[in-house]
Every structure is written in structure tokens, then in C-alpha cells.
Amino acid sequence: MNNKEKLRKAGLRPTKQRMIIADILLDGINRHFTAENLQNEINSSGNSMSIATIYNCLKKFRNCGLIKQVESSKDTAIFDTNINQHHHFLDEETGELIDIENDEVNLRKLPKIPQGYLNNGVEVLIKIKKKI
Amino acid sequence: MNNKEKLRKAGLRPTKQRMIIADILLDGINRHFTAENLQNEINSSGNSMSIATIYNCLKKFRNCGLIKQVESSKDTAIFDTNINQHHHFLDEETGELIDIENDEVNLRKLPKIPQGYLNNGVEVLIKIKKKI
DNA sequence: CAAGTAGTTTAGAACGATTTTAAAGTAAAA
DNA sequence: TTTTACTTTAAAATCGTTCTAAACTACTTG
Numbered sequence: 001m002n003n004k005e006k007l008r009k010a011g012l013r014p015t016k017q018r019m020i021i022a023d024i025l026l027d028g029i030n031r032h033f034t035a036e037n038l039q040n041e042i043n044s045s046g047n048s049m050s051i052a053t054i055y056n057c058l059k060k061f062r063n064c065g066l067i068k069q070v071e072s073s074k075d076t077a078i079f080d081t082n083i084n085q086h087h088h089f090l091d092e093e094t095g096e097l098i099d100i101e102n103d104e105v106n107l108r109k110l111p112k113i114p115q116g117y118l119n120n121g122v123e124v125l126i127k128i129k130k131k132i
Numbered sequence: 133m134n135n136k137e138k139l140r141k142a143g144l145r146p147t148k149q150r151m152i153i154a155d156i157l158l159d160g161i162n163r164h165f166t167a168e169n170l171q172n173e174i175n176s177s178g179n180s181m182s183i184a185t186i187y188n189c190l191k192k193f194r195n196c197g198l199i200k201q202v203e204s205s206k207d208t209a210i211f212d213t214n215i216n217q218h219h220h221f222l223d224e225e226t227g228e229l230i231d232i233e234n235d236e237v238n239l240r241k242l243p244k245i246p247q248g249y250l251n252n253g254v255e256v257l258i259k260i261k262k263k264i
Numbered sequence: 265c266a267a268g269t270a271g272t273t274t275a276g277a278a279c280g281a282t283t284t285t286a287a288a289g290t291a292a293a294a
Numbered sequence: 295t296t297t298t299a300c301t302t303t304a305a306a307a308t309c310g311t312t313c314t315a316a317a318c319t320a321c322t323t324g
Contacts, residue, residue, distance in 0.1 A: 051304095123259070128246065
């Protein structure tokens, strides 16, 4: 399926700007990035785009499940092209994130989901720090 | 141990402002809060404090291990008075966090920590959403 | 206790990420 | 086509947080 079809399937109009971003992000390679990182990639691909459009687009992509947003208390939002359930190592000093594939983690016991709620995904974060 | 002693032990001068905050936060009750929540509590306790002081203080308390900061992609920093290793349910719609005690979760298998790093804490986040 | 000094508080300015605005542009529907 | 709804844009606005630099205060040392 090409990117135009992916956007259509997600219910998004395949505009010029969304196609530029889809061509960068939806190449099957897993990576973490910020809005600013993406703008730099867009610029170096010879295109340009308003930062507002980039934010709009990332929000739409996230809401449609084309990308994920990482839970992180950094001041800048971090997105992830790996949309499968998976986990992260986080170096709190540098903010660096490293993927952990889902089958690397095995939960023996999970708590009871609160009354009236459904489980909507489990994320394990392993904070790491450099050995001295 | 009283709050003045707790601050001293943590290497912090027990100033008037830090004591006001310690009296609110270090009462043994677990809760999640933002800087603004705390300022409201300070105000309704009949005191007042510059927002800069509140941020300074929360940062110092966090660095000393008197409180924790929750990993969350919300736009506002969320702090936690529960400093034991524990986990959270997160309702992404509302941002509501619910504690999960450490013994409610049991990890059968953990990935190998990357070369040159130490494990510095594991956090499990279970995203939940309201049943329709 | 007195005087020094190092750390702390403050209001307000500054900052950086993100969102809003409102006008111009574009894709899809009729 | 023409219309309609959605999208993009630059610039302004907003919001949480940090910085600044001056006033203040806790602790140290004499």
C-alpha cells in the first residue's frame, strides 16, 4: 500500500504536505523524533513547511494511529514511528530513548483494571543511567 | 522525624517556604499534583509564594528524592508524593493517574540493560479508557 | 552575638514549545 | 464547474517553565 492509500485509509486527505511527511515517516524504519527534527528533515529534503502544519499533521497522524507519541516528561513532545506495542529504555540524563521489543518483556501479573475501564495498552519504561 | 529534619537530612535549608511546602506534601498521603495545584493549596492554607519559588522547590525536592516526577506526555509536569517504586494507570482522555502498587505487577522477563548502563528503575504504565 | 557569605526568594521579563487566528489556498462533492 | 469543507500559512498569542538581578535570610566563623 502506498502512502496516498495509507492516508486515505486513515481518513486523511492526502495533501501535498501530508504526503511529504508520510514519505519521511512511513518508510518502515523505527525512530523517535520531535517536531523540530522533522522540520529539519523536511528542509533537507528540499521542501519547506510551516511549523503549525507540522504540528497539525503530527497530531492527526497520532490520532489516526499512523505514529505514536512517547510518554515522557521532557519539555518537547517525542513521536515514534514504531506503532506496535513496545517498550523503552530511557536515559534520563540525555533523554535518549531505546526501543525494547514487546517480546523482550513478559508480565507475569497485571493489576485489575479499574471498574468501568478497558486496558488500552501497557508500556514499560526502564530508566537507565550511564555507569561511572 | 519532623519536616525540618527531613529537609536537613536531604541537604536542604529549611526555609520558611520549603517548610510550607513540606507541610503540605510530606504528610504520608500519596497524591499527584502540578505546580499550579500546589500553589492553590498554598494559597488556601493562608500562605502565598512566588511561582518561581514553587518550581525551584519542586525541582530541589525531586532531585533529593523527597518527591518524584511522573513520566507523562502531558504539557504540565506532574509530581507524585509516592516515592516508592510503583506504577500507574493513565486515562489518556482526562490525564487522570491512578497508582498501582509495586506488588500488583510482576515482571517475568526483563530485557538486557544496554552495555555501559545501569537499571535505574522500572515503570509500568497501563493506559486505560472508559468503557462506552 | 556580630559580621560575613553563601544560598534563597521574588516579581517580572524572557523563553521555547505549541496552539490559535484569520485569510488564502486546495481537495473532494455536488 | 461551482460549491463546500478542509487545509495551510505566517504571525500573534498562549502557556508552562526558567532566568535575572536585587532584596532577603539561614548558617558559619570570629
